[in-house]
Structures are given as C-alpha cells and as structure tokens.
Amino acid sequence: MIVPLNHILLLSAVLFSLGMFCTLARRNLIMMLLGVEIMLNAAAVAFIGASLHWQQMEGQAVVIFILAIAATEVSIGLAAIIAIYKRSGSVDPDLQTTLRKVEGNPS
Amino acid sequence: MSMLTILFYVLALLIVTATGLAVTRRNMVHAVLYLVLSFFGSALLFYLLGAPFLAALEVIIYAGAIMVLFLFLIMMIRLKKMPGMFFPATQWVPAIFISGVFLVVSMVLAGKYTAGWTPLPAAQAPPKAFGVYLFQTHWLSVEIASMLLLIALVGAYVLGLRVRRSEREERS
Numbered sequence: 001m002i003v004p005l006n007h008i009l010l011l012s013a014v015l016f017s018l019g020m021f022c023t024l025a026r027r028n029l030i031m032m033l034l035g036v037e038i039m040l041n042a043a044a045v046a047f048i049g050a051s052l053h054w055q056q057m058e059g060q061a062v063v064i065f066i067l068a069i070a071a072t073e074v075s076i077g078l079a080a081i082i083a084i085y086k087r088s089g090s091v092d093p094d095l096q097t098t099l100r101k102v103e104g105n106p107s
Numbered sequence: 108m109s110m111l112t113i114l115f116y117v118l119a120l121l122i123v124t125a126t127g128l129a130v131t132r133r134n135m136v137h138a139v140l141y142l143v144l145s146f147f148g149s150a151l152l153f154y155l156l157g158a159p160f161l162a163a164l165e166v167i168i169y170a171g172a173i174m175v176l177f178l179f180l181i182m183m184i185r186l187k188k189m190p191g192m193f194f195p196a197t198q199w200v201p202a203i204f205i206s207g208v209f210l211v212v213s214m215v216l217a218g219k220y221t222a223g224w225t226p227l228p229a230a231q232a233p234p235k236a237f238g239v240y241l242f243q244t245h246w247l248s249v250e251i252a253s254m255l256l257l258i259a260l261v262g263a264y265v266l267g268l269r270v271r272r273s274e275r276e277e278r279s
Contacts, residue, residue, distance in 0.1 A: 002109075002111045002112060002115055002155065002156070002226060002227050002228075002229050003112055003115045003116075003226060003227065004223055004224050004225060004226050004227065005220075005222075005223035005227060006217050006218060006220065006223040006224055007115075007119075008156070009213070009217040009223070010214060010217060011119045011122070011123070013209075013210055013213040013214060013217065014123055014210065015122065015123065015126060016209070016213070017206035017207070017209050017210040018123070018126050018127060018130055018206070019126075019130075020202075020205065020206040020209060021130060021199075021202050021203065021206040022129075022130035024198070024201065024202035024205060024206070025198050025199040025202035025203075026130075027198065028135070028186075030135060030177065030180060030181065030184075031130075031135065031138065033177075034129070034130075034138065034139070034142060034177065035130065037142070037169075037173065038126060038129075038130070038142070038145075041145075041146065041149055041169065044149070044153075044161075044165075045149060045152065045153075048152075048153055048156050048157075048158050048161065049156060049227075051156075051157075051158070051232075052156050052157050052227050052230060053223070053227055055230060057232055057236075057237055057240045057241075060158050060160075060161055060232060060237060061240070061241050061244075061245050061248075063158070063161050064161070064164070064241065064249075064252070065248060065252055067164055067165075067168050067169070068252040068253075068255060068256060069252075069255070070168070070169070070173065071168060071172065071173065071256065071259070072255050072256060072258070072259040074173050074176060074177075075176070075259045075260070075262075075263045076259055076262050076263060076266070078176060078177070078180050078263075079262070079263040079266035079267060080266055081180065081184075082180070082183070082184075082266070082267070083266050083267075083269060085184050086274065091184065091186065
C-alpha cells in the first residue's frame with residue numbers, strides 16, 4: 001500500500017500550478033519555456049499515478065509520448081529563442097510583437 | 108504508515124520545494140540546477156509508482172538532455188540586467204490568481220472522485236513487458252512520435268539557417 005491516487009493528483013496539480021505561475025509571471029522567454037517543461041512533467045506524474053490506480057500500462061505509454069513532445073518543444077523553442085535574440089538582442093517577451101524585421105524601427 | 112508511504116511524502120516535498128525555488132530564482136543557471144534536482148525527484152517517484160523504465164528515461168531525457176540544452180542556451184545568451192522589478196506587479200498578481208484558481212478547481216475535482224481515497228497497492232511494470240505492450244498496441248503512435256522528432260530536427264535547422272543568413276546580410 002503506497003498512497004491514495006488523490007494525493008498523487010494533488011502533487012501533480014501543485015506542480016502544474018507552479019509551472020503555470022512561472023510561464024505567466026516571468027519576463028523571460030527561457031524561463032517561460034522552463035515553466036512549460038514543469039507543466040509537462042506534472043502531467044506525466046498524473047498519468048503514472050493513474051496507470052498504477054487502474055493497473056493499466058496505457059498511462060505509461062502516454063508518458064513516453066509526453067517525453068517526445070517535450071523534447072520537440074524544447075528544441076524548436078530554443079532555436080526560436082536564439083533567432084529572436086540574434087535579431088533583437090533581448091529575450092523579453094514584451095518586446096517581441098512581430099515575427100519579421102520591421103524596417104527602420106529596430107525594437 | 109509503511110516505508111513506501113513515507114518515501115512518497117518525502118519525495119513530494121523535495122519535488123515541490125525544488126520546483127518552487129526554481130521558478131523564483133533570478134539567476135537562470137540556479138533555476139535550471141534546482142529543476143534538475145526536481146526532475147531527479149520525479150524519476151524516483153516514477154520508480155516508486157511502478158515505472159522503472161520511465162524513471163530511467165526521465166533521468167536521461169529530462170534531467171540530462173533537456174536541462175543541458177537549457178544550460179547551453181543560457182551560456183550562449185548574455186542578458187543585460189533588467190531595469191525595474193524582477194516580477195512586475197501587473198504580471199505576478201494575475202499569474203498567482205490564475206494558478207491559484209486552477210489549483211483549487213483541480214483539488215475539488217480530484218477530491219470528488221471517492222474511489223481515489225483508498226491507498227494504491229504497490230505494483231511494477233517490468234521494462235520488457237512495457238516495451239512489448241508499447242510496440243504491439245501503440246506502434247502507430249511510436250512512428251508518429253518519431254516523425255515529430257524528425258520535424259523538430261528540420262525545424263531547428265531551418266531556424267538556425269535563417270539566423271545565419273540574416274547575419275550575413277547585416278555584414279554586407
């Protein structure tokens with residue numbers, strides 16, 4: 001006997017809201033991406049707990065795909081952050097309102 | 108209280124503390140290192156909850172690959188000191204409100220599930236059985252995930268190419 005499922009779900013919810021806070025409050029693209037990683041990890045914890053609760057391996061299979069999606073998201077996101085930084089010299093999301101270069105108005 | 112129960116609560120405390128420290132650090136390198144600690148705790152939690160293969164993958168992919176990628180990025184970028192407050196009040200007040208509401212709603216929803224209050228028995232999915240299951244029932248999803256990783260590779264390359272071309276234009 002380990003713990004009730006609801007305690008695992010509570011841990012997952014706390015982790016998810018911490019990641020949400022990180023994504024919403026930080027003024028830094030890198031920290032926002034870290035917040036998304038925390039949220040994905042919280043979802044993985046919930047899936048593992050559900051997998052143990054129902055004695056099914058479906059939940060663990062979903063966690064494999066969560067890992068693949070996290071790797072994809074972080075590689076594309078970091079490449080985009082590098083591109084944004086090289087173009088404007090900053091990673092503040094408030095300054096990044098256009099995806100292309102604005103003529104005569106370097107932000 | 109068995110030993111596994113105490114272990115679960117200790118790990119939960121470790122994970123939440125490390126993540127809470129990570130999201131409030133001003134220095135990004137410290138934040139990433141705290142997050143590595145949090146992911147190690149998650150890996151131990153996965154092992155405790157009966158997923159030894161996923162525990163290994165969590166250490167290799169999350170704590171290893173992804174966090175090292177973040178560290179490389181932080182070392183490549185030189186950030187100027189941001190003027191003003193670290194957390195502007197117009198940003199952290201709504202952020203705390205939204206995440207607090209989410210926490211309350213999810214706790215209420217989880218608490219209403221009465222079957223979830225009985226303690227779970229300890230069980231383990233052996234890695235071999237898990238691999239056979241994954242490739243027998245979810246082989247199409249595995250192929251789609253590998254296509255997704257290929258798309259990520261090509262996308263990151265194209266983004267890097269654009270950076271290099273715009274640098275050349277600025278030089279000429």
